Amino acid sequence: MPPIRRPRPRTEPIVRVRTGCYTCRRRKKKCNEAKPVCSGCSRNKLSCIWPFDLPDEADISTQSTTTSNQSLALLCTSPSEEVPSLDPELIHASSHALIPCTPTDAISQSLSMLPGHDPESFQLLSHYLATTADCMANGSTPLNPFLVQIIPLAFGSSLLLQLVLTQSAAHRAFRSRMGADAVAVSHYTKALRSFRNGVAEFVNGGQSSSTLVLTTGALIMCFTETARGDINGSVFDHLAAANSLLSQLPLHSEAGAPGGLHDFLIEYYTYTAAVSMISIDARVSGQQLLDYGMGQRVSYLLKSNYVGSLCGCWLELLLIIPRIFDLRRQWMMQQQDNEMQPSFSADDLVLFGSLQAQISQWTPYASVSHETHMAGLVFKHSVLVYLLTSLEDPTETTGSIRQALVESTLSEALALLRQLPATARINSGLCWPIVVVGSCLSDPEQQDELRCRLTTMGNTFGLGNMYRTLLILEHMWTTTTPPTQAGPWNICRAMQRNQIWISFA
Missing domain, CATH: 1.50.10 (Glycosyltransferase)
Structure with missing residues (x-):
C-alpha cells in the first residue's frame, strides 16, 4: 500500500518559490507578476489569481469573515469559465478560515446567469x-x-x-x-x-x-x-x-x-x-x-x-x-x-x-x-x-x-x-x-x-x-x-x- 504522507508542520518552511500568480504556477508558466492580471493570464483569457496575506494568529478571529469571503471568491467561479485547481499552499493558508461554499454565503463576480453559454448568448438574450x-x-x-x-x-x-x-x-x-x-x-x-x-x-x-x-x-x-x-x-x-x-x-x-x-x-x-x-x-x-x-x-x-x-x-x-x-x-x-x-x-x-x-x-x-x-x-x-x-x-x-x-x-x-x-x-x-x-x-x-x-x-x-x-x-x-x-x-x-x-x- 502507498505510504501515508505526514502532514507538513506549520513551522516547516515551504520549499516552493512564492512568486507569480497561482494560475501561472499551476500551468508551470513563467509569470511577469503584473497585477491585478499578469500578461500570461491576459493573453490566454484566464482568471489571474493571486495569494492574499495570511493574517497573524491573533487577528484571525477578528478577520475571519473577510478571509472567508476572499476564499469563496476563489472557489465559487462560473462553470462556463476555466476553473484553476487550487494550490496546496492556498488550501493550507486558508484552512483556518475556509467555510463551506453555498449560494447564500457569497456570489462570485464571475457567476454566470447562463452557465455553459458564451458571451454571444448574453447579447442574444438581451x-x-x-x-x-x-x-x-x-x-x-x-x-x-x-x-x-x-x-x-x-x-x-x-x-x-x-x-x-x-x-x-x-x-x-x-x-x-x-x-x-x-x-x-x-x-x-x-x-x-x-x-x-x-x-x-x-x-x-x-x-x-x-x-x-x-x-x-x-x-x-x-x-x-x-x-x-x-x-x-x-x-x-x-x-x-x-x-x-x-x-x-x-x-x-x-x-x-x-x-x-x-x-x-x-x-x-x-x-x-x-x-x-x-x-x-x-x-x-x-x-x-x-x-x-x-x-x-x-x-x-x-x-x-x-x-x-x-x-x-x-x-x-x-x-x-x-x-x-x-x-x-x-x-x-x-x-x-x-x-x-x-x-x-x-x-x-x-x-x-x-x-x-x-x-x-x-x-x-x-x-x-x-x-x-x-x-x-x-x-x-x-x-x-x-x-x-x-x-x-x-x-x-x-x-x-x-x-x-x-x-x-x-x-x-x-x-x-x-x-x-x-x-x-x-x-x-x-x-x-x-x-x-x-x-x-x-x-x-x-x-x-x-x-x-x-x-x-x-x-x-x-x-x-x-x-x-x-x-x-x-x-x-x-x-x-x-x-x-x-x-x-x-x-x-x-x-x-x-x-x-x-x-x-
Missing part, C-alpha cells in the same frame, strides 16, 4: 428581452406573454432557452439586414437538432422534456420561421409537431407553469394555424390544423372574452377561417365531380349564409384599446372577403351583387387600415388581412398604398414575414392579369409558381 419579444406581441394586452410566460419557463429548460436564443438570433439577423448570418445559422442548426432529439426521446418514453416544454418549443420554432422570413414552408412542420403535442397537453395548466401559459399556448397555436391555412391549396389538402378538439379548447377562452397578444380580440374570427376553408374545399370537389355546369348545393348556401351572418354580427369587445378595436374590424372585413371569394360562379357577370359586396368590403378594410399607423405594434398581427385584401387589388394606387405600409412595417419590426408578404403580393400584382387568378384563394397557387412557401403569422 436582444430578445429588449426587442424580439416586443415585436412579436401586438400590444393588445398590458403584459407580454413572450416575456412573462415564455422566459420563466425557458430558464428552467435548456432546450427552451436554446430556442429562445435562436429566435432572437434570427430576428436580429433579419432586422439588421444581415440575412442568415453565421450566429443565426449556428443557433438555428443547434435548435433544430436539440428539438428533434427532445421529441424523439419524448416519443420513446423519456422524461427529459415535458409535453408543456416541447409544445412551447414547437410554437417558438414557428415564430422563429416568422422572424427569419422562411420561404421553404418549414413552419408547417413545426405546426404539425405542435398539433400532435397539444393533443397530449392537459386541459389545465401544469403545476409550476407560469400563470396564463396554457391559455397563451392555445391562442399561439390557433392564431398560427388559422392564418397559415391560406397558404394551403384546398384542392389537394384536407386541413387538420384546427380540428374539433382544438376548437373546443378555444371555446373555453371565448367564454371569458379572451384578449390575446397575437389574436387581439378577434379569436372568434380565427375559428371561422377553417370552416370557410372546408366550404371552399367541398365546393371545389363538387366542381371536379360535376362534368356539367357546377352549381351550389343547398348545404353550401346554408353554410355560406350562416358564416356570413356570424361575421357580420361580430363586434370587438368594448374593453379593448382603440388600436385593438380597429385591428379587429380590419380582420372582420378580411374574413368576409375570404368568405365572399370562396364560392365562384362561372356564370357570374361583371357588376354582380357578390362582386359589388367584395369591392365594398375591400374599401372598408383599406379605410380602417389607414386609421392605424404602420408603425403601431398592432401591425405585427396584420399580415393575414393585408395579404387577403392585397390579393384582390388591381388599382396601382391601392397596391402602392399596401406596398408602402408593408415596407414601413418591415423596417419598424424587422420581421421576415412582413417582407415575404410583400414579396408574394408583388408576384401576384405583376403576373396576375385575369381576375380569375386574383384573390386569396390564388395565393397558394402564386406560392407554387414561385416556390415560396410562407406563413402569414
Whole structure:
C-alpha cells in the first residue's frame, strides 16, 4: 500500500518559490507578476489569481469573515469559465478560515446567469428581452406573454432557452439586414437538432422534456420561421409537431407553469394555424390544423372574452377561417365531380349564409384599446372577403351583387387600415388581412398604398414575414392579369409558381 504522507508542520518552511500568480504556477508558466492580471493570464483569457496575506494568529478571529469571503471568491467561479485547481499552499493558508461554499454565503463576480453559454448568448438574450419579444406581441394586452410566460419557463429548460436564443438570433439577423448570418445559422442548426432529439426521446418514453416544454418549443420554432422570413414552408412542420403535442397537453395548466401559459399556448397555436391555412391549396389538402378538439379548447377562452397578444380580440374570427376553408374545399370537389355546369348545393348556401351572418354580427369587445378595436374590424372585413371569394360562379357577370359586396368590403378594410399607423405594434398581427385584401387589388394606387405600409412595417419590426408578404403580393400584382387568378384563394397557387412557401403569422 502507498505510504501515508505526514502532514507538513506549520513551522516547516515551504520549499516552493512564492512568486507569480497561482494560475501561472499551476500551468508551470513563467509569470511577469503584473497585477491585478499578469500578461500570461491576459493573453490566454484566464482568471489571474493571486495569494492574499495570511493574517497573524491573533487577528484571525477578528478577520475571519473577510478571509472567508476572499476564499469563496476563489472557489465559487462560473462553470462556463476555466476553473484553476487550487494550490496546496492556498488550501493550507486558508484552512483556518475556509467555510463551506453555498449560494447564500457569497456570489462570485464571475457567476454566470447562463452557465455553459458564451458571451454571444448574453447579447442574444438581451436582444430578445429588449426587442424580439416586443415585436412579436401586438400590444393588445398590458403584459407580454413572450416575456412573462415564455422566459420563466425557458430558464428552467435548456432546450427552451436554446430556442429562445435562436429566435432572437434570427430576428436580429433579419432586422439588421444581415440575412442568415453565421450566429443565426449556428443557433438555428443547434435548435433544430436539440428539438428533434427532445421529441424523439419524448416519443420513446423519456422524461427529459415535458409535453408543456416541447409544445412551447414547437410554437417558438414557428415564430422563429416568422422572424427569419422562411420561404421553404418549414413552419408547417413545426405546426404539425405542435398539433400532435397539444393533443397530449392537459386541459389545465401544469403545476409550476407560469400563470396564463396554457391559455397563451392555445391562442399561439390557433392564431398560427388559422392564418397559415391560406397558404394551403384546398384542392389537394384536407386541413387538420384546427380540428374539433382544438376548437373546443378555444371555446373555453371565448367564454371569458379572451384578449390575446397575437389574436387581439378577434379569436372568434380565427375559428371561422377553417370552416370557410372546408366550404371552399367541398365546393371545389363538387366542381371536379360535376362534368356539367357546377352549381351550389343547398348545404353550401346554408353554410355560406350562416358564416356570413356570424361575421357580420361580430363586434370587438368594448374593453379593448382603440388600436385593438380597429385591428379587429380590419380582420372582420378580411374574413368576409375570404368568405365572399370562396364560392365562384362561372356564370357570374361583371357588376354582380357578390362582386359589388367584395369591392365594398375591400374599401372598408383599406379605410380602417389607414386609421392605424404602420408603425403601431398592432401591425405585427396584420399580415393575414393585408395579404387577403392585397390579393384582390388591381388599382396601382391601392397596391402602392399596401406596398408602402408593408415596407414601413418591415423596417419598424424587422420581421421576415412582413417582407415575404410583400414579396408574394408583388408576384401576384405583376403576373396576375385575369381576375380569375386574383384573390386569396390564388395565393397558394402564386406560392407554387414561385416556390415560396410562407406563413402569414
